[in-house]
Amino acid sequence: MEQITLLDDGCLKYEATFLAPERANSLFTTLRDTIPWHGEGSRGRLFPRLVAWYADPGVVYTYSGITHTSSPWTPELLEIRARIEQATEAGFNSVLLNFYRDGRDSMGFHADDEPELGQNPVIASVSLGVARRFVLKHNRTVEKHEIVLEHGSLLVMGGTCQHFWKHAIPKTAKVVGPRINLTFRQLQEQVNRWK
Ligand SMILES: O=C(O)CCC(=O)C(=O)O
Numbered sequence: 001m002e003q004i005t006l007l008d009d010g011c012l013k014y015e016a017t018f019l020a021p022e023r024a025n026s027l028f029t030t031l032r033d034t035i036p037w038h039g040e041g042s043r044g045r046l047f048p049r050l051v052a053w054y055a056d057p058g059v060v061y062t063y064s065g066i067t068h069t070s071s072p073w074t075p076e077l078l079e080i081r082a083r084i085e086q087a088t089e090a091g092f093n094s095v096l097l098n099f100y101r102d103g104r105d106s107m108g109f110h111a112d113d114e115p116e117l118g119q120n121p122v123i124a125s126v127s128l129g130v131a132r133r134f135v136l137k138h139n140r141t142v143e144k145h146e147i148v149l150e151h152g153s154l155l156v157m158g159g160t161c162q163h164f165w166k167h168a169i170p171k172t173a174k175v176v177g178p179r180i181n182l183t184f185r186q187l188q189e190q191v192n193r194w195k
């Protein structure tokens, strides 16, 4: 895997051909057609993408003010998780799936820094379908780093990535087809918070 060290010890690993092209093709079709994709939003506005969430029984995840309950793993998701756990030597108890229908779907700058993820989480991200730009921006210096996430690729974010950097999938004006992204996460037991 290609390794990139970002300012302040953010760590990125990238493998463009993590999944063989035929397997990536069939996974894309199966996930597109069988995952119960649904819209989600906050403050009365839908996010510009569809989502789904899978996790081990009992795992709860709150982000953007929404508490998510999970569906049980499908065979395809279990297969990808096993391959990723082998490649990263990390464990993952949940996966968030995003479906970008076309170039107008996107994800704004954010960090995966919910308390359930703990300090310096390892987040493994598999991309299927149309390649899209993944942009990281340093919180203080605003320095940017960009990777085009290819069909069948694996990106691993580790180190202090979620602390000092934000990441985004920008919209594109080009006419592009759909993309599926899976981010595998290890969620710790729900932390009690004053809210
Ligand atoms: O679609 C992507 O590659 C990024 C997804 C992401 O950052 C997230 O789900 O938190």
Ligand SMILES: [Mn+2]
Pocket: 110, 111, 112, 167
């Ligand atoms: Mn993210």
